[in-house]
Amino acid sequence: MAESALFGMDTPALTALMQSLGQPRYRAAQLAAALYRQRAASLDEIATLPIALRGQLIAAGYGVGLPILAQTATSVDGTERYLVQLADGETVETVWMPDGDLPEPDVDLRDRDSRPFKRATICVSSQVGCAVNCHFCLTAKLGIRRNLTPGEIAGQVAAVLTRHQVEVAAGGNPDRINLVFMGMGEPFLNYDAFMQAFRILSAEMGISPARMTVSTSGIEPAIRRFALEPIRPRLALSLNASNDTIRAEIMPITRKWNIASLLEALRTIPFGKREYVTFEYVLLGGINDQPEHAREVLALLKGMNAKVNLIVWNPGPGIDYHQPTPEAVDRFHKLLIAGGIPTFTRRPRGRDIYAACGQLKRTIETELVQLA
Numbered sequence: 001m002a003e004s005a006l007f008g009m010d011t012p013a014l015t016a017l018m019q020s021l022g023q024p025r026y027r028a029a030q031l032a033a034a035l036y037r038q039r040a041a042s043l044d045e046i047a048t049l050p051i052a053l054r055g056q057l058i059a060a061g062y063g064v065g066l067p068i069l070a071q072t073a074t075s076v077d078g079t080e081r082y083l084v085q086l087a088d089g090e091t092v093e094t095v096w097m098p099d100g101d102l103p104e105p106d107v108d109l110r111d112r113d114s115r116p117f118k119r120a121t122i123c124v125s126s127q128v129g130c131a132v133n134c135h136f137c138l139t140a141k142l143g144i145r146r147n148l149t150p151g152e153i154a155g156q157v158a159a160v161l162t163r164h165q166v167e168v169a170a171g172g173n174p175d176r177i178n179l180v181f182m183g184m185g186e187p188f189l190n191y192d193a194f195m196q197a198f199r200i201l202s203a204e205m206g207i208s209p210a211r212m213t214v215s216t217s218g219i220e221p222a223i224r225r226f227a228l229e230p231i232r233p234r235l236a237l238s239l240n241a242s243n244d245t246i247r248a249e250i251m252p253i254t255r256k257w258n259i260a261s262l263l264e265a266l267r268t269i270p271f272g273k274r275e276y277v278t279f280e281y282v283l284l285g286g287i288n289d290q291p292e293h294a295r296e297v298l299a300l301l302k303g304m305n306a307k308v309n310l311i312v313w314n315p316g317p318g319i320d321y322h323q324p325t326p327e328a329v330d331r332f333h334k335l336l337i338a339g340g341i342p343t344f345t346r347r348p349r350g351r352d353i354y355a356a357c358g359q360l361k362r363t364i365e366t367e368l369v370q371l372a
């Protein structure tokens with residue numbers, strides 16, 4: 001019988017479970033603290049619970065159920081890519097991107113213990129594979145295998161924080177950690193599980209909602225649901241084109257929900273005064289990187305509190321696009337800035353280990369190193 005995972009259950013659910021086992025309510029608080037603050041890997045490690053209760057939980061089929069970082073690859077830039085093993089044998093990928101100052105020249109980047117970080121971003125997956133089929137993305141080649149559960153989504157974060165010994169809630173500095181839900185999968189096609197994971201990460205693990213960003217390829221009905229959430233992460237729309245014709249060519253989902261309908265849905269979100277909506281824009285050489293495209297983007301975003309992240313497309317095997325030239329990237333960037341849109345050109349991370357944006361594909365496992 002497959003074990004039922006405790007990780008992923010929020011305090012009300014844990015309280016109901018304790019009550020069903022005839023236990024007092026405070027046991028749920030102890031269990032939540034062990035799961036989400038101490039990040040216990042097994043029931044044996046939860047010394048605050050009596051041995052008899054731990055036995056009761058095991059007899060009822062429960063275990064902690066954290067995903068396991070089965071393999072890792074480390075980039076020369078310090079990025080780490082993990083193959084994360086789930087209970088049923090499926091795998092997803094999670095990426096750790098330390099953002100701190102450049103290390104001293106004599107620090108070996110492949111020795112993680114000698115590499116301090118000031119801030120770090122964790123890129124989290126939401127599905128095994130993806131159904132959206134963006135043509136520039138390696139993950140798309142997998143198709144969709146299944147949705148992740150809330151515990152599997154939040155559990156990737158817990159496992160990576162434990163590996164890097166980051167204390168988020170107890171005396172640590174949560175400001176150092178940002179989460180981006182931009183890994184494998186489309187979070188808004190697994191909406192309920194994603195939002196439950198978000199609540200676990202914020203309410204139970206103490207990570208600020210302002211430090212989490214979910215990226216969608218543009219699932220219009222889910223954006224409208226998202227607009228009604230009382231507490232939500234930041235939102236990024238993966239725009240990637242300046243008009244529907246180009247977008248439909250590289251992102252067929254545009255035929256279902258076009259750019260105008262997505263922008264209209266975004267306008268229903270009650271953004272805070274200082275909150276930007278981020279537009280991700282993957283630059284593909286000769287396709288969407290010309291000055292007329294930049295001008296079209298400016299026209300689309302007029303009047304919105306928008307910022308743009310430009311991403312230089314990362315090549316991948318079997319994908320027939322070209323990288324934009326540095327001149328085209330620079331020109332595009334400057335045109336958006338001149339048009340009044342805060343624009344950032346994202347530094348490519350982990351390109352040598354296929355961890356960069358759009359490159360997560362779990363079948364490229366040969367160069368991964370088995371974790372001890």
Ligand code: SF4
Pocket residue numbers: 130131132133134137138139140183184185186217358
């Ligand atoms: S870019 Fe994102 S939404 Fe598009 S296929 Fe890849 S994982 Fe799915």
